[in-house]
Amino acid sequence: MTRLNQITHRLKAEQIDALLIFDANNITYLSGFTGHAATALVLAGQAYLLTDYRYFEQAKDQCSSFNVVCRDRVNQSLAALIQALLEKHAVNKLGFEANHISHGVWVDMMQNWPQVSCLPTVRWIEDLRYIKDQGELQSMQLAANIADQALGELLTRIQPGITERELAIELEHQMALLGSEQPSFSTIMLAAERSALPHGVPGDKALQNGDLLLIDFGAVINGYHSDMTRTFVLGEADAKQKEIYQTVYNAQQAAMDAFNHEVSGEMLYQQAQKVLNQSQYAQYQGEGLGHGVGMDLHEFPFIGQGCELTIKKHCVVTIEPGIYIPGWGGVRIEDDVYLTDNGLQSLTQFPRELIEL
Structure with missing residues (x-):
């Protein structure tokens, strides 16, 4: 089972629709992306890597298992982009990395996604990283x-x-x-x-x-x-x-x-x-x-x-x-x-x- 499949399997087991990932090393571990300025959204059926023009081409080269989305930083906030994806996939329960979130992002989540139940998760990916291949x-x-x-x-x-x-x-x-x-x-x-x-x-x-x-x-x-x-x-x-x-x-x-x-x-x-x-x-x-x-x-x-x-x-x-x-x-x-x-x-x-x- 691939690393990504292990996360999607856990989503199904815990009846959570998607997982929002902020930690750079956790993103690298799942996707292969080694750049910066990235956020990942993993759903049961597919996964997204959100970045901007500086890393878009690199992300496409490195992340074959992810849909890479280039955010327009001038006209679209990260919270707005994530909200659009949540609505597209009818996400009701969203897990997020509780140990890797800033207060500013937390406020955005609470204000912009009132229809979504945001659930803190701890060490989902770190538990996989614990044992080295x-x-x-x-x-x-x-x-x-x-x-x-x-x-x-x-x-x-x-x-x-x-x-x-x-x-x-x-x-x-x-x-x-x-x-x-x-x-x-x-x-x-x-x-x-x-x-x-x-x-x-x-x-x-x-x-x-x-x-x-x-x-x-x-x-x-x-x-x-x-x-x-x-x-x-x-x-x-x-x-x-x-x-x-x-x-x-x-x-x-x-x-x-x-x-x-x-x-x-x-x-x-x-x-x-x-x-x-x-x-x-x-x-x-x-x-x-x-x-x-x-x-x-x-x-x-x-x-x-x-x-x-x-x-x-x-x-x-x-x-x-x-x-x-x-x-x-x-x-x-x-x-x-x-x-x-x-x-x-x-x-x-x-x-x-x-x-x-």
Whole structure:
């Protein structure tokens, strides 16, 4: 069953006439359209992609399963165009993406479509995106390979005196040279005590011997993200750095060892937390353990306390325990993994053991 057919099947099952889709990645997932300024309307028998002159030809090329409609932005509002289609197909019950709608669009819906019952839907398409097909896994593997290679190249350029910002720029440059469409997100490159900032911004801090260096980054291929963190020491690591690194490593390994086809996100979190709680640094552990990744950097599920969802085959998630001590520094190790029939597979392959630069 195609992705689009799965949505039309759910419409029939829930007795909803149509689904209005706003999220760009959800539209891409269903239609193949990779441009901007688009809205999709899916009915039981057909689907529409609404855009304007800037993307009309692109949409026609990419969306063979959709009727592509070019809106005249000067003379027709989006709400008016949707209303015309709703009337054409006698839509009485309209589902819409509750998590991807602005207040302005909501007001338009309420004012312009009084004859339509608008029903909020949550995660209809995200639930399909949760499990990756082979094409998606291949794209994510290519993105992870690029990140692995770029990091290897970066390590040859790290020396005392270079700044966080210079290294972040160089890492993103290396990924671009290797074919990444863009960075997965703004690279996190933090040295010394600044590595205790889980999502800090690279600055003009110059590296010195003995510094921790935390690098969190990723590449993008065909719209699919990778996400990896490694922590290094410039020069020889001291006893505390080694101890904390090994604790985080052991926590990540405990979660990875717990993967099976019946494990929940909370169970994975508990395995990592057990290791961290047994250390003297338990109070400095990060909240949660990881998240889904794919077309969005952060996708369902979010692995931590209360995540009762079973991690299914081919759901790609990050496993990223960390310890962050203000005024001293932090250590995080993160990999992208998924279950197969033969066990756990890691997309990210860069060595996880502590490397002294």
